[in-house]
Amino acid sequence: MDLVELDFFTAREKLTKREISCKELYEKYLQRIDKGAHLNAFISVFAEKGRKRADEIDRKLASGKAGKLAGMVLGVKDLIAVRNELTTCGSKILSNFVSPYDATVIRKLLAEDVIIIGKMNMDEFAMGSSNENSFFGAVKNPVDVERVPGGSSGGSAAAVAGNLCMAALGSDTGGSIRQPASFCGVVGLKPTYGRISRFGLVAYASSLDQIGPVTKSVADTALLLEVMSGGDKLDSTSSHAAVQNFTAALGQDVKGLKIGLPKEYFSEGLDKQVADAVSHSADILKSAGAEIVQVSLPHTEYAIATYYILATAEASSNLARYDGARYGYRAADVVDLDDMYVRSRTEGFGAEVQRRIMLGTYVLSAGYYDAYYRKAQKVRTLIKQDFERAFRKVDCLLTPTAPTTAFKIGEKVDDPLTMYLSDIYTVSVNLAGLPGISVPFALDSAGLPIGVQLIGKAFDEETIIRVADFLERNADTNS
Amino acid sequence: MKYEPVIGLEVHIQLLTESKIFCSCSTKFGAEQNTHVCPVCLGLPGVLPVLNEKVVEYAAKLALATNSRINKRSIFARKNYFYPDLPKGYQISQFEEPFCEFGRVSIKVEGEESREIGLTRIHLEEDAGKSVHAESFVSKDETLVDVNRCGTPLLEIVSEPDFRTPKEAAAYLTRLRQIVRYLEICDGNMEEGSMRCDANISVRPYGQKELGVKTELKNMNSISSVEKALEFEINRQIAVLNEGGTISQQTLLWDADRNVAEPMRSKEYSDDYRYFPEPDLVPVEVNENWINRIAQSMPELPLAKKRRFVQEFDLPEYDAQVLSEDRAIAEYFETTAQKVADKKAASNMVMGEVLRVIKEQQLRVEDLKITPEHLSEIINMIAEGTISRNIAKKVFNRVAETGTAPRVVVEQEGLLQISDASALEETLDQVLQDNPNEVQAFLTGKEKVIGFLMGQVMRATSGKANPKSVNELLRKKLADLKS
Numbered sequence: 012m013d014l015v016e017l018d019f020f021t022a023r024e025k026l027t028k029r030e031i032s033c034k035e036l037y038e039k040y041l042q043r044i045d046k047g048a049h050l051n052a053f054i055s056v057f058a059e060k061g062r063k064r065a066d067e068i069d070r071k072l073a074s075g076k077a078g079k080l081a082g083m084v085l086g087v088k089d090l091i092a093v094r095n096e097l098t099t100c101g102s103k104i105l106s107n108f109v110s111p112y113d114a115t116v117i118r119k120l121l122a123e124d125v126i127i128i129g130k131m132n133m134d135e136f137a138m139g140s141s142n143e144n145s146f147f148g149a150v151k152n153p154v155d156v157e158r159v160p161g162g163s164s165g166g167s168a169a170a171v172a173g174n175l176c177m178a179a180l181g182s183d184t185g186g187s188i189r190q191p192a193s194f195c196g197v198v199g200l201k202p203t204y205g206r207i208s209r210f211g212l213v214a215y216a217s218s219l220d221q222i223g224p225v226t227k228s229v230a231d232t233a234l235l236l237e238v239m240s241g242g243d244k245l246d247s248t249s250s251h252a253a254v255q256n257f258t259a260a261l262g263q264d265v266k267g268l269k270i271g272l273p274k275e276y277f278s279e280g281l282d283k284q285v286a287d288a289v290s291h292s293a294d295i296l297k298s299a300g301a302e303i304v305q306v307s308l309p310h311t312e313y314a315i316a317t318y319y320i321l322a323t324a325e326a327s328s329n330l331a332r333y334d335g336a337r338y339g340y341r342a343a344d345v346v347d348l349d350d351m352y353v354r355s356r357t358e359g360f361g362a363e364v365q366r367r368i369m370l371g372t373y374v375l376s377a378g379y380y381d382a383y384y385r386k387a388q389k390v391r392t393l394i395k396q397d398f399e400r401a402f403r404k405v406d407c408l409l410t411p412t413a414p415t416t417a418f419k420i421g422e423k424v425d426d427p428l429t430m431y432l433s434d435i436y437t438v439s440v441n442l443a444g445l446p447g448i449s450v451p452f453a454l455d456s457a458g459l460p461i462g463v464q465l466i467g468k469a470f471d472e473e474t475i476i477r478v479a480d481f482l483e484r485n486a487d488t489n490s
Numbered sequence: 491m492k493y494e495p496v497i498g499l500e501v502h503i504q505l506l507t508e509s510k511i512f513c514s515c516s517t518k519f520g521a522e523q524n525t526h527v528c529p530v531c532l533g534l535p536g537v538l539p540v541l542n543e544k545v546v547e548y549a550a551k552l553a554l555a556t557n558s559r560i561n562k563r564s565i566f567a568r569k570n571y572f573y574p575d576l577p578k579g580y581q582i583s584q585f586e587e588p589f590c591e592f593g594r595v596s597i598k599v600e601g602e603e604s605r606e607i608g609l610t611r612i613h614l615e616e617d618a619g620k621s622v623h624a625e626s627f628v629s630k631d632e633t634l635v636d637v638n639r640c641g642t643p644l645l646e647i648v649s650e651p652d653f654r655t656p657k658e659a660a661a662y663l664t665r666l667r668q669i670v671r672y673l674e675i676c677d678g679n680m681e682e683g684s685m686r687c688d689a690n691i692s693v694r695p696y697g698q699k700e701l702g703v704k705t706e707l708k709n710m711n712s713i714s715s716v717e718k719a720l721e722f723e724i725n726r727q728i729a730v731l732n733e734g735g736t737i738s739q740q741t742l743l744w745d746a747d748r749n750v751a752e753p754m755r756s757k758e759y760s761d762d763y764r765y766f767p768e769p770d771l772v773p774v775e776v777n778e779n780w781i782n783r784i785a786q787s788m789p790e791l792p793l794a795k796k797r798r799f800v801q802e803f804d805l806p807e808y809d810a811q812v813l814s815e816d817r818a819i820a821e822y823f824e825t826t827a828q829k830v831a832d833k834k835a836a837s838n839m840v841m842g843e844v845l846r847v848i849k850e851q852q853l854r855v856e857d858l859k860i861t862p863e864h865l866s867e868i869i870n871m872i873a874e875g876t877i878s879r880n881i882a883k884k885v886f887n888r889v890a891e892t893g894t895a896p897r898v899v900v901e902q903e904g905l906l907q908i909s910d911a912s913a914l915e916e917t918l919d920q921v922l923q924d925n926p927n928e929v930q931a932f933l934t935g936k937e938k939v940i941g942f943l944m945g946q947v948m949r950a951t952s953g954k955a956n957p958k959s960v961n962e963l964l965r966k967k968l969a970d971l972k973s
Contacts, residue, residue, distance in 0.1 A: 092536045105535065112529050114536060213535040217769035246538050247771050325769055328570050331579025332533045336635070352572055375570075375764035384766060 014039045015174040018227040019083050019234065022177065026072055026082045033072070033082060033126065037065035040084050040128055044175045050151045052160075052170040054089045055097050056129040064126045071124060078124035079238060085120065086170045086179035089130040090137060091222060092211040093117055100213050101133040101145040101163075104333045104340045104359030114211020115246070116180070116222055116239045123238050128176050132166030135361045136330065137182055137215040139163045140190060140433045143424045144363045151420070152195055154459060158417040161191030167225045168195040178226040178235065184216050185318050186413075186437025188223045189449040193412035193462030196451040196488075198479070199225045200232050203470050204444035205250035207236075208243035214329040216322035217248075219441040229450060229480040233257040236472060252470050260477040266300030268478065271405035275311035276436055282415045288453040288461040288487065289411050295485050296409070296478070304405050308397040311439060313390050315431060318438040320374050320387035327371030333359065366427065395443045398466075407474050408466040410436050412449040416459035436464060446472045450479040453487035460488075493693040493731065495724045496701055497653035501666060502644050503676040504617065504684040505548050510641035511616050512539030512582065517643070519682070523636040531641035533577030538770050545643040546774055548675040549589050549614055550784045552645060555669050555791055556609055558593030563775050564613070566768035571761050574635050575619035583615035583646075585765040589774065595649075595669070596793060597661040607662050608650035614774075617642040645676075651690065651701070656720035663687060663713045668792050672817045680712050687716055692737070693727045702727070703737040707751055710744045719744040722751050795820055803833040812841050818855035819845070822862050829866035832873060839865060843883070847890050859893035860886065867896045876900070878907045880953045909956035911963055914947070917955070918963055921946045922971075932968055940964060 014036055017025070025031045044056055057064075061084075071077040087093060090100040092110035094117075099105045113121070121127075134144040142150040142165025150165040152158040153173030160169040164181030168191035171179050181188040183201035192199025201223045212222050224235035237258060242251035272293060277286060297303050335341035335355030342354035360368070374383035401408065413433055423430045440447040446469070449462040463482065465475035510517055513530035530537045553560045567585035593609035619640040623633050647666065653659050667678035667685060678685045692704035707723055710716045722744075727737055742751040790798070792814050799810035799820075813823045822844065827836040844865070847853065868885055871877045877885060877900060888899045900906060908914055921943060922929055931939045940961070947960045 090536075098535060100535065108535065110535070112534075210538050211536045214770075245540060247540055248538075248769070324766060328568055328580055328764075328766070331570060331572065332535075332577060334572060334574075334579060336574040337532070337577060338534070348574070372764065375766055377762045377764075380764070380766070 013174070015043050015177075017177070019080075019177055019231045020228070023082045033065040033068045034062070036082070037061055037084060037126060037128070040176055043173075044129070047153070047170075047173050047175050049156065050153055050169050050173055050175070051148050052132055052150050052166040052173065052175055053086070053129045054099055054101070054132050054147050054166070057096070057127060061126055061128050068124050068126060078122065079234065080120060081124035083125045083235075084128050084177040085125050086129055086131045086167055086176040087117070087127055088133050088164050088167050088179065088181050090133060090182060090213040090215075091117065091180055092213070093127060093130065097130060098213065099130070099147070100137070101135040101147060102360065102364070103146040104355070106146060106340065108339050110211075112211065114222075115208040115243045117211060119238055119241075120235075131164070131170060131179055131181075134163035134165065134187075135364050136213070136326070137163040137184055137187055137220075138326070138363050138367050140186070140430055141418070141420075141423065142166065142169075142191070143420065144361055146361060149420055152417050154196060155417065155457075157419055158459070159194065159420050159422075161194035161413070161417065163187040164191050164199070164225060168192050168197055168199065171195070171197045171225050171227060178224060178231050180222055181225045182212060182215075182220060182222050183437075183441065184219045184221075184322060185441050186434045188225060189437050189447055189462070189464060190413045190433065192225055192449040193451070193460065193464075194417040196454075196460030196462070197225055197227060198229050198232050198448070198450055198483070199223065199462075200236065200448040200472070200476075201440065201446065202236060202240065202472055203250070203446045203467075204441075205248055206252075206446070206470065206472070207239045208241075208246040208249045210243055210245040210249075214325075216325040217329060218325060219318075219322055221441075229448075229476060229483050230258065230261050232448070233261055233476050233480075236476075250470070255473050257472060257476055260473045261480045263477045263481065264299060265296055265478055265481050268296075268301045268407070268474070269304055269405040270296055270301050270478070271304045271306035271401055271408045273306050273308045273311070273401065273408055273410060275308050276410040280414050280432065280435070281411060282455075284455040285411045285413070285415065285461050289409065289463050291487060292452050292463045292482055293409055295482070299481065299485075301478075303409075306401040306405060306408070308394075308401060308439065310390065310393045310397050314394060314439040314442060315435060317387045317390045317394065318434070318442060319370065319431060320383050321391065321442075323367045323371030324375050324384050325371070327368045327375065330360075330364070330368055335359070363427070391442050394439055398439075398443045398445060402468050407468070407471070407478060409478075410464045410466065412436060412462040412464040416455050416457070416461055440466050445469055446475055448472075448475045448479045450482050451486065451488060452482055491732065492696045493728050494696045495654055495656075495720075496651045496692050496694060496704075497656075497659055497720060498651035498690045499649045499653065499659060499662065500688045500690070501647045501649075501663070502686045503647065503666075503670055503678070505545060505643040505645065505675055506677065507542060507544045507548065507643055509542050509544075511542050511545050511614070511643035512641055514542075515641065519684075521638055523634075524638060526638045527640070531577070532637055533579075533640075539582060539768075541771060541774070542643065545614060546589075546776070547784060548643075548673075549612065549645055550776065550781060551673045551675055551788060552612060552647075552670065553590040553593065554781075554785055554788055555673060556593030556595055556612070558590035558609060558612060560590045560776060560781060561587060562777065563587065563773050564589045565773045566614070566771045567765045568768050569763045569765055571763060573618070573621075574633065575621045575637070575640070577619070577637060577640055581616060581618060582768055582771070584613035586767075587773075588613035595662060595665055597658060597665050599655070599657045599661045605658075607652045607658070610648040610650055612645055612647050615644050615646055616640070617644050651692075656717040656724070659689065659720055660713050660717040663716060665792075667713075668815065672789055672792055674789075674817075683711075689716065689720060691720060691723050691727070693724060693731065703739050705737065705739065706741040708741060708743055708754075711746060715744060715746050718749060719751055722749065726751070789817065792817075799824075803827055803837070805833065805837055809834075809837045809841065812845075813837060816855070822855055822858075825862035826865045826869070829863070830869045830873070832869065835869050835872070836866070839869060839886075843886050843890075858890070860890040864889050864896055871896065871900070875909060875956065876907060877905055878953065878956055880948070880957075881905050881907065884953070905954060907956045908951055908954050909959045911959070914951075914955060914959065914963055917947055917950050918960075918967060921950060922967060929968065929971065933972055940968075
């Protein structure tokens, strides 16, 4: 097996046995990034800096004092702050912005000896489902370079799938980790809201955003989740709930688990091959002793509308700070204050970002706040209650991750609403603040990856990791 | 047609916490530009606010001092607008569920009865930065931004439209200032901007229930400016109405140099702040126990202190008023009074001498070299007869200058009062000898001249002679001469 194809657990074993070194591993990844430049997965690559760090980690491994993640070569989505490096958010307006501080998750990961190899391309400000909205150009799906990798964490998913790095961090507001993971055939997890600190995550929609891992295996995701989770005094919305030993959920059976299939997730618009894959995964679980239960999430049809009202409202406010005044892009030769604001933001933001800012501003504006924003908050509560009711009967839910497999580049980019509908199975999970994981299960007839999603109760990542790990061992792609 | 003014005031106070409201930067005034900053108050990409709990404590103190109803749960909200000194493009404030409501502040305008002003609400928010337009280091077509002030905690105090005269507004601001200084949550300095006031004014015919059109007044940088500006605007509105015109709703800025209020350059649109609950902060939740703990840590408030001074120390209302105006002075007085028998003497000396020194030397009470212990010593020495009242003034000044204990000063400078007849004998005889005309005058019945003779004795003894003794002894000697 090529070194770059190794998942972390395997790589760490080899490193511990001195069969390989971080230095050579890192070098191989850098070469691979060169070869895979056409994928456009990276915005920044840390060559020299990373090499030095790899040497440092080799020394630590030799002295037996290495952290839990020594040997992990990690890409970081470019909206997570890494000190003294560019944090562009895939946007022109921050294309020159160097963060003076580390995000909390970065601090935690570095403390366990992770090596950061670069910052990953993404849909601008995390707004998109195909990574076609980046100022730095579209990312290509390594499985088929004429297709999108999904978004907004397209760079992260493509890089892991294409072996340009061992694992990556993404962010998920409406499906931005899970959907690209499904499109690229890798594992992607969005934790419970509050599980991982958002300090240092450039905000898109504050009440929906979460950072999460994108990996080659469920085991790698479990370990990264362990290291990254935990309350943070710099994030008032982070939870101080106990962080379980997620790796203990690996290698388990699924006997006796009650797994729900929400009927609203299996209707019109769902590609037949995707539906079949999910059905098949349900059958496998059943044969292994799990009970499959039909459930209903009746307010599912309002999820997209609710999401696009609440997320854009918060985004319109979160993105107000990008105004050319203090940092980032400022238009040339501005004549007065209004000119600076209007031109910097019009020239600095891409079309999709402008679209969502306007939408969000509208739903918050005088005369419309009650009809849109306040109403959407109420529907959000109803959606949450749908899940609470379902979880009285089952331990977790099994659904498709996305309605289709990876579509072609350019196919949906001119029709925003159609693009928005790709999030149909993922947005509710963010609205309800629940954990969700996409695990690759099958391939369609064109060889494109199909992921299945497990949705868990709040703070019960253990159960969905357990089931996802089982499905990974029993995936159709294995045969 | 007689018109009645209706005024409401919005006061912002800057809190004296060590750190800002949402980050741990210092709130200290006067630092070099952009040095009390961090990623959070700079609003850099990816940062989050974290509430400084001290701010909630200070808010609770003000709520208790104004009899407000503290809401067990209140939430933060974003007030969205664009301005370069507002780094995030929104101010974190409170909108639909403020910290407390329905309070009252008692005011008294001189010559009028006390009355109560209602408070609509008090809420928490963060201050913005400073835009610097006109300074030597700023070029003509430029504005510089100093972010130091961003994130300084503010309380916004909104009154009901209960004021009917500018004097009431001034009395209210004076009282608010007094309360926040008593609570030690704000120094109430309008000139420095730690207390700011905006006003809403309208007028209506006496007896009418409906309010007239209101205008907003801003940029009043002192309590007297507020009074003047209100006076101006009330007169302006009345003049307009008397001429048959109508009031247009607008914002006016007070110009303290020219004593006029002029409309702000009008914007084509009014701000829609698009308030929504702040998703990065959890609701502020307080319970009965916590409120009680704060209540127990509250200082005695001005009105209660004043009443107690009258009752406990048997002081006239005027004295109690002056002494309770400032908490530090009140405590200085009380500490002194507890160590002396004559409480009125303590009052007189604090109101007279202590306040004089403070005013003359622009001192703060804590900087006085003469302590309450010193002052009580002086008062006791007068009562004992150790020094005369006259000499006491000298001792006071010396102690205030040097901080040396009064008894030491008296000893070092030989200021003991001379009451003893034998000690005064020689001086008295000398004075009588040197002033035969006055002696003669006294003996022929011009009793008043004894004042002159006493003065001579005081001069000869450098003021140390006991006036009572001198008077007695002089009269005795003169009586002897007669016979």
